[in-house]
Every structure is written in C-alpha cells, then in structure tokens.
Amino acid sequence: MLERTRRKTRTEITFVLPAGHPAGPVSVVGDFNSWRPGANPMTERPDGSRAVTVAFPAGERHGFRYLADGGHWLDEDGADGHDGRNSLLHT
Structure with missing residues (x-):
C-alpha cells in the first residue's frame, strides 16, 4: 500500500x-x-505492518x-502502474 502526503x-x-x-x-x-538493497529499509509499526517514507x-x-x-522481489498492487518489470509511482 502507498500512503501519500503532498507538500x-x-x-x-x-x-x-x-x-x-x-517474513524477514x-x-x-x-x-x-540506485536500486541499492537496504538503502530504504522498512521498519515495524505498532500494528505490526512495516513502512518507510521517502520524499x-x-x-x-x-x-x-x-x-x-x-x-x-515483490510488486506493489496499489502502484500507479507497472511497466512489465517494476511497479511505477507518479509524484
């Protein structure tokens, strides 16, 4: 799921x-x-879900x-689109 905050x-x-x-x-x-693993790790929230915010x-x-x-690898079903390989996001 994607949550958006517009500034x-x-x-x-x-x-x-x-x-x-x-799991894990x-x-x-x-x-x-730059497709670097670990650059934006997801952390656990109080409800058990995991999240990370990027501007x-x-x-x-x-x-x-x-x-x-x-x-x-996992895709995001709620993405703005898919290009056949990756999930897409429009800001």
Whole structure:
C-alpha cells in the first residue's frame, strides 16, 4: 500500500506492507536510490505492518520494487502502474 502526503514542492510516499508478509527484512529499492538493497529499509509499526517514507520532488515518475530477505522481489498492487518489470509511482 502507498500512503501519500503532498507538500508544496514534494510528495512524501510511505510504502507499507502488512504484518508478517513477507517474513524477514524488506527494503524498498528503485531508481530513486540506485536500486541499492537496504538503502530504504522498512521498519515495524505498532500494528505490526512495516513502512518507510521517502520524499520525492513533485511531478516525477519512478520505478520501484520491494526486496525481501533471500532476494525475493515483490510488486506493489496499489502502484500507479507497472511497466512489465517494476511497479511505477507518479509524484
């Protein structure tokens, strides 16, 4: 799930995964962090879900995916689109 907070010149996107799915550490990787695993690790919230917030300039498009423990890739069903390989996000 994606939660958005729009500011004057940027959009803050909170990437959220449900509690316990998938098990183990997960990070958000994309063109905004040079696809570096661990650059944006998700942390547990009080309700057990995991999240990380990233600020983006307004009016951009980015590709991203979730990378779970063991090299398991996940897509975001609630993304703004998919390009056949990555989830897409429009800020």
